[in-house]
Amino acid sequence: MGVGIERFGMKELVIISGKGGTGKTSILAAFAALAENKVLCDADVDAADLHLVMAPTVEEHHDFQSGHMAIIDQDKCTECDLCRNLCRWNAISEDYRVDPIQCEGCGVCVYFCPEEAIDFPLSTCGEWFISDTRFGPMVHARLGIAEENSGKLVTLVRQEAKKLAEKKAFDLILTDGPPGIGCPVIASIGGASAVLIVTEPTVSGKHDMVRVAQLAAHFKVPGMICVNKFDLNPEETQIIEDVARENDLVVLSRIPFDPIFTKAMVQGQTLFEYNTNSEAGNAVRKIWEELMVRMGS
Amino acid sequence: MIISIASGKGGTGKTMVATNLALSMDSDVQLLDCDVEEPNAHLFIHPALEGTEIITTPVPQVDEDKCTLCGKCGEICQFKAILVIGETVLTFHELCHSCGGCMAACPEEAITEIGRDLGIIERGHRNGLDFVHGRLRVGEAMSPPLIRKVRSHTRPDTLTIIDAPPGTSCPVIAAMQGADFVLLVTEPTPFGLYDLKLAVGAVKILGIPCGLLINRSDMGDDKVKEYAHENDLPILMEIPFDRRIAEAYSRGKALVEVMPEWKEKFFELYSRIEEMAMPTTPSPLTGEGRGGGGNRKIWHERTRDHKW
Numbered sequence: 001m002g003v004g005i006e007r008f009g010m011k012e013l014v015i016i017s018g019k020g021g022t023g024k025t026s027i028l029a030a031f032a033a034l035a036e037n038k039v040l041c042d043a044d045v046d047a048a049d050l051h052l053v054m055a056p057t058v059e060e061h062h063d064f065q066s067g068h069m070a071i072i073d074q075d076k077c078t079e080c081d082l083c084r085n086l087c088r089w090n091a092i093s094e095d096y097r098v099d100p101i102q103c104e105g106c107g108v109c110v111y112f113c114p115e116e117a118i119d120f121p122l123s124t125c126g127e128w129f130i131s132d133t134r135f136g137p138m139v140h141a142r143l144g145i146a147e148e149n150s151g152k153l154v155t156l157v158r159q160e161a162k163k164l165a166e167k168k169a170f171d172l173i174l175t176d177g178p179p180g181i182g183c184p185v186i187a188s189i190g191g192a193s194a195v196l197i198v199t200e201p202t203v204s205g206k207h208d209m210v211r212v213a214q215l216a217a218h219f220k221v222p223g224m225i226c227v228n229k230f231d232l233n234p235e236e237t238q239i240i241e242d243v244a245r246e247n248d249l250v251v252l253s254r255i256p257f258d259p260i261f262t263k264a265m266v267q268g269q270t271l272f273e274y275n276t277n278s279e280a281g282n283a284v285r286k287i288w289e290e291l292m293v294r295m296g297s
Numbered sequence: 298m299i300i301s302i303a304s305g306k307g308g309t310g311k312t313m314v315a316t317n318l319a320l321s322m323d324s325d326v327q328l329l330d331c332d333v334e335e336p337n338a339h340l341f342i343h344p345a346l347e348g349t350e351i352i353t354t355p356v357p358q359v360d361e362d363k364c365t366l367c368g369k370c371g372e373i374c375q376f377k378a379i380l381v382i383g384e385t386v387l388t389f390h391e392l393c394h395s396c397g398g399c400m401a402a403c404p405e406e407a408i409t410e411i412g413r414d415l416g417i418i419e420r421g422h423r424n425g426l427d428f429v430h431g432r433l434r435v436g437e438a439m440s441p442p443l444i445r446k447v448r449s450h451t452r453p454d455t456l457t458i459i460d461a462p463p464g465t466s467c468p469v470i471a472a473m474q475g476a477d478f479v480l481l482v483t484e485p486t487p488f489g490l491y492d493l494k495l496a497v498g499a500v501k502i503l504g505i506p507c508g509l510l511i512n513r514s515d516m517g518d519d520k521v522k523e524y525a526h527e528n529d530l531p532i533l534m535e536i537p538f539d540r541r542i543a544e545a546y547s548r549g550k551a552l553v554e555v556m557p558e559w560k561e562k563f564f565e566l567y568s569r570i571e572e573m574a575m576p577t578t579p580s581p582l583t584g585e586g587r588g589g590g591g592n593r594k595i596w597h598e599r600t601r602d603h604k605w
Binding site for chain 1: 305306307308309312332334335337340341372373375376394395396397398401402433435436437438439440462463464465466467468470474486487488491492495498499502503516517518540543544546547548549
């Protein structure tokens with residue numbers, strides 16, 4: 001019975017990695033070609049790449065508004081300096097202008113300004129989309145460059161993916177998560193049915209896999225792993241799989257190093273579209289079958 | 298001089314470049330691993346670690362005897378980290394951004410600050426290389442304050458190399474801001490190019506000179522080079538795919554140790570960066586007077602009196 005994932009109702013599989021560049025997005029795109037009746041969700045909102053393979057036709061476009069930004073009205077400002085003393089982000093210059101990059105949107109200056117000289121408008125810090133693709137519907141987003149609130153945008157796209165799946169009576173969501181273990185990753189995995197950690201047989205891959213596995217355990221999300229490019233270092237692959245089992249992860253099949261990952265990406269294709277019978281593609285197909293058993297479909 | 302190594306896309310080789318660049322310098326050098334979510338540089342530098350410091354961020358603690366449940370703390374808080382419900386005041390420390398607003402707004406002086414663990418900073422060295430990294434606590438969401446703490450260890454008198462996190466949002470900005478030069482490590486693939494464009498956008502917002510390093514330069518297509526050419530972005534180095542490089546990396550071995558001929562190439566890379574960053578002679582006391590280093594003073598101020 002797999003890893004304790006609920007057998008009925010909607011399921012969401014989130015692909016994460018800890019370390020970047022291990023093949024998350026290429027593998028998710030390949031799964032998209034194998035899965036039926038699912039919604040695709042790109043939760044890597046500050047470097048979203050899934051659309052480069054999926055070539056989505058945008059059907060709905062929405063602005064993402066979150067957080068506020070302080071703006072000082074120079075005509076009302078009496079230069080009393082209170083805002084500069086209170087601001088812990090050093091966001092207000094000596095001539096009383098707010099640096100939008102530094103401003104945290106905490107509103108402390110706005111609250112205390114005796115002249116009510118500080119405006120505090122809502123920021124538009126990204127956009128999100130509902131699209132159609134050759135593999136079904138997809139929810140994705142683009143966080144503005146250098147913006148904050150990535151976690152909130154991740155939460156939003158996951159909620160919209162769930163709504164869309166309910167509307168279409170689909171029971172599976174495939175979510176491409178971001179690298180790391182911080183804010184957007186936490187927002188990506190909370191409440192998911194399971195995470196698949198894609199790692200690589202390097203000292204970094206191992207180190208980062210352990211930390212992201214601890215994060216999944218912290219949020220009580222069942223975890224599975226697969227080692228990509230395993231033949232670059234078979235000994236390290238074995239060590240990683242042993243460490244993964246010690247961390248209560250289910251170990252799935254291995255994927256060999258195969259330039260087809262890059263070649264398919266350059267063509268904007270999934271592994272299977274590029275070559276129906278590659279070694280790497282067959283390994284991914286096997287992992288997909290293992291996943292379906294584990295997730296009780 | 299501060300060189301920040303960033304990328305947009307993860308896994309393009311930031312850490313490989315940052316560590317090998319640091320190991321190729323003959324003079325004193327400092328390496329700050331600011332990828333605090335997944336710090337890896339130590340796996341290749343193998344520094345002798347000397348000390349660990351627990352890093353906290355201030356969050357509110359309410360003295361219920363003094364609190365009159367007026368609700369001003371909840372009014373000012375933009376992050377829903379403190380609010381009055383019925384006869385009690387609730388705090389949610391994990392949501393707190395440490396702005397100090399609630400403490401300043403409380404008319405009863407009922408709020409003081411305690412620390413929430415962000416993670417740790419470890420320091421070490423290897424020969425003339427001064428090493429610092431941050432490790433975000435697993436479960437902690439906010440990495441920028443820890444990144445800024447790592448950067449507060451910047452020594453104004455040496456070359457500082459920063460290993461930045463992937464992406465283009467606030468953690469990357471925290472790792473690039475105030476640098477004299479940003480080296481963007483990319484790969485010649487559609488994902489690499491798309492994320493590179495975002496990273497270049499972030500560097501431009503900050504107004505820092507930048508250049509590219511193309512890793513696995515013979516895998517993929519020519520579009521990164523076309524983009525670099527069209528946008529006057531200098532390609533400072535190319536590293537072809539080589540299974541020996543990948544295998545050395547997989548075992549935690551630095552490229553310049555396994556294939557010493559690369560040391561000279563990394564030193565050349567540094568020389569080209571130095572020319573492009575054009576630092577003027579620094580004042581040893583203030584660290585001021587260098588090109589592009591205007592924000593450095595702010596970093597030092599931030600560590601004082603508890604500002605970020």
